[in-house]
Amino acid sequence: MKFHETDIKKIAIFRALQLGDMLCIIPAMRALRYAYPTAHITLFGLPWAKSFTDRFSSYFDDFVHFPGFPGLPEQPFNAAETVKFLTGVQGRYDLLLQMQGNGTVINPMMELFGAAHTGGFYTPDDFVANTETFLPYPDYGPEPQRHVLLMEHLGIPEKGLALEFPVTAQDEDDLAALQLPLQKGKYVCIHPGSRGAWRQWPTENFAALADYCAEQGYQPVITGTGPEVPIVEEVISKMKSEAINSAGKTNLGAMGVLIKNSRLLVSNCTGVSHMASAFQTPSVVISMDGEPERWGPVNAQLHRTINWLQTPDFNLVKKELVELMRK
Structure with missing residues (x-):
């Protein structure tokens, strides 16, 4: 792995999208959890996704509502709330992974989080912090596979492409x-x-x-x-x-x-x-x-x-x- 397990105690995942989009990253999260079994993993997402992290508690330990950013259409942008959010997460994470998309809007914003390390997807003509940890966006194949490719780029072995949806009593x-x-x-x-x-x-x-x-x-x-x-x-x-x-x-x-x-x-x-x-x-x-x-x-x-x-x-x-x- 590109990051040793002992160096990564807190991981944040950025994916502020809807249910189907979230289910598609579960194979990647399964691999990530296997690679970092004791890490505290937080999801930055839309308000509804608190219930998602509760359901997938084996992969996520915490949830933080991301309040929006210019250029992201999923929710209205509130400047005051976004500044408050950035202040609250500043420097708290050892690894921040951008799993939102190809990174054209997100990647510059990722640097404002102040994480020790960042990774994710990028496109060749846009900003990227570190090509060692960012993968050229694979604009091919099923969505779950794209995120598994990111894990493999980080030196994290695949643990299958099967989706999951835990049901409770x-x-x-x-x-x-x-x-x-x-x-x-x-x-x-x-x-x-x-x-x-x-x-x-x-x-x-x-x-x-x-x-x-x-x-x-x-x-x-x-x-x-x-x-x-x-x-x-x-x-x-x-x-x-x-x-x-x-x-x-x-x-x-x-x-x-x-x-x-x-x-x-x-x-x-x-x-x-x-x-x-x-x-x-x-x-x-x-x-x-x-x-x-x-x-x-x-x-x-x-x-x-x-x-x-x-x-x-x-x-x-x-x-x-x-x-x-x-x-």
């Missing part, structure tokens, strides 16, 4: 409390929402696949967050069969149990697709962002990712679903 209880009439393995999850409307497959297509699943004897469960209730209701209104509407009723943990116990998942390329990958629940994922190789699940046999921008063919999507149903 409380998660099981939260789902059971909803009293949904479901039998394990006898229902399918249809998740039509996403954080951006431009990433959402047409609702009539989701409805048609849900009806097909019902014809095969599986109960369709249309899932979603609270803000996605209108989309879910639109899908149900276009279905011929009866569906269970769980939108806005499940927290993240209960949603995990729901996906874990389902026969399969049909979704846009969002966080739930990575949850299905973690549980090895078969899935059909429709990619609307043009980067299926990056964001689609790694196991192409268990998870079928369709690049809708390249091949906008409903029959192709249904064919993938039929094949998964038959296996």
Whole structure:
């Protein structure tokens, strides 16, 4: 390793993004924790990610809310809060890893943290503190693999590319409390929402696949967050069969149990697709962002990712679903 274990007591990870993005760094975090088993690892992230670090407590020891920075679109920038944040973290960490992206906006800011050592990704024409610890951004391959490559650049051996999503007894209880009439393995999850409307497959297509699943004897469960209730209701209104509407009723943990116990998942390329990958629940994922190789699940046999921008063919999507149903 480029840094000896005895020299690295406190590590900070910078990744202020959403659920799917966070799940994709778990293979890298697994390798990092194995290399530095006694280090105190902190995540700098968006407010929601406190629950993420609680769930992945085997990899993270602490969470600090990052309040924003000019050029980062995930949350509004508050200058006073950012100055307060930088003052609070100044000089506290032995190693700070930039795992946000290619580093064009982030890397100069990273130097303001005052960490003893920094590492991460960079692009050749932009600022980089140390090419020994920063890796030219690998603009290829699945997202989890890109972060594992960073670990290998730091001399940290890979510990597999499998995703994880731990579920707890409380998660099981939260789902059971909803009293949904479901039998394990006898229902399918249809998740039509996403954080951006431009990433959402047409609702009539989701409805048609849900009806097909019902014809095969599986109960369709249309899932979603609270803000996605209108989309879910639109899908149900276009279905011929009866569906269970769980939108806005499940927290993240209960949603995990729901996906874990389902026969399969049909979704846009969002966080739930990575949850299905973690549980090895078969899935059909429709990619609307043009980067299926990056964001689609790694196991192409268990998870079928369709690049809708390249091949906008409903029959192709249904064919993938039929094949998964038959296996």
